[in-house]
Amino acid sequence: MASSCNIRVQHAFSGEEIISIAVPATYSVYDLKLRVLEETTQIPAEYQTLLREGDVVPLRDTATLHDEGLDQPSVVLFTSREPKMPDLELWEACQGCRCDFREPNYSSCTDLSEKVCRCTRAPGRGPRLSRVKYLLRYLSDDVPFLQSVFERLVLAGGEEAYTLVAEHLAQDPRINVNAVGCSCSVPIFPSLLEVALDFQHVDMVRMLIDSGRLEVDYTLMCQRLKNQTTDHSEEVWSAAGRFEDSRGDRQSIVESIVANLQTRERTISKFIRQQGWQSEPFCKLYLDTYQMSIEHVFGDAIDQISQYANPSEFPALGETLLRRGHGGRRKGAQKEVRRR
Numbered sequence: 001m002a003s004s005c006n007i008r009v010q011h012a013f014s015g016e017e018i019i020s021i022a023v024p025a026t027y028s029v030y031d032l033k034l035r036v037l038e039e040t041t042q043i044p045a046e047y048q049t050l051l052r053e054g055d056v057v058p059l060r061d062t063a064t065l066h067d068e069g070l071d072q073p074s075v076v077l078f079t080s081r082e083p084k085m086p087d088l089e090l091w092e093a094c095q096g097c098r099c100d101f102r103e104p105n106y107s108s109c110t111d112l113s114e115k116v117c118r119c120t121r122a123p124g125r126g127p128r129l130s131r132v133k134y135l136l137r138y139l140s141d142d143v144p145f146l147q148s149v150f151e152r153l154v155l156a157g158g159e160e161a162y163t164l165v166a167e168h169l170a171q172d173p174r175i176n177v178n179a180v181g182c183s184c185s186v187p188i189f190p191s192l193l194e195v196a197l198d199f200q201h202v203d204m205v206r207m208l209i210d211s212g213r214l215e216v217d218y219t220l221m222c223q224r225l226k227n228q229t230t231d232h233s234e235e236v237w238s239a240a241g242r243f244e245d246s247r248g249d250r251q252s253i254v255e256s257i258v259a260n261l262q263t264r265e266r267t268i269s270k271f272i273r274q275q276g277w278q279s280e281p282f283c284k285l286y287l288d289t290y291q292m293s294i295e296h297v298f299g300d301a302i303d304q305i306s307q308y309a310n311p312s313e314f315p316a317l318g319e320t321l322l323r324r325g326h327g328g329r330r331k332g333a334q335k336e337v338r339r340r
């Protein structure tokens, strides 16, 4: 048995040569398609058909070149086919299953966290970027569909193959990397970034940031803070008070609220710091904008807290407030916590 096969591959109809190459005889026909012809022809292995010259039966993917009698210098004819159902094939490649294909049961109200499937994916069977690119050629007009493929990739996480495809889609102008869930979520409009982090898909979070297309929405941050704290300003006082080494100045109070108030933005901010990403442009903008939102929305409360929290100017404040009754009691208690 020859250790390698000399094969000339040519287009079946035009006879034009694609490549002449020596490949190991132990290669399967699929190896030849995948490792040699996919790159040369830009047609993914799944959509290639190979025939021995003068034969009518296609070479079998699983057979070795030796099994197919290609030990002698041979001519192999190449044809390609179009995908029969490019949308379904893309869906299945990217998600690993066909569940919720085209999301027929979802209303506009669907929360992003529901856009996941519980099926177990076969390891090592993630999508090949070359195949995804090929399928995308057939789906150029179907923007909402592509968006849902992308969202589900991000929300499912998974091995590197999935991240690579998501990374490719994230650069596609048809894709919105800033997509959000609906306004009836609490807090409103959870973003892809936030929900991906809920699921601990660190690679996808990194991919979203690396896309360079994430935006920081100051107005939405402010709106969420207002929604969360209407009639609940204790939350803000308590967030400001829990800071152990408070210097008692305005800046440290703002920092305490940023660090302690339970928000989705806090989760993202904390994660950015844990990862050491805080000086990257998007991350820095995110952290700064969140702090600005806190200062803007809680400006009055912060002013009050900083007055009460300054022990040199208001040495007897704790006692005074305690004597005053309800509101003062709470603030006095805060002060005690802060002093610890």
Ligand SMILES: [Zn+2]
Residues within 6 Å of the ligand: 097, 098, 099, 117, 118, 119
């Ligand atoms: Zn499924």
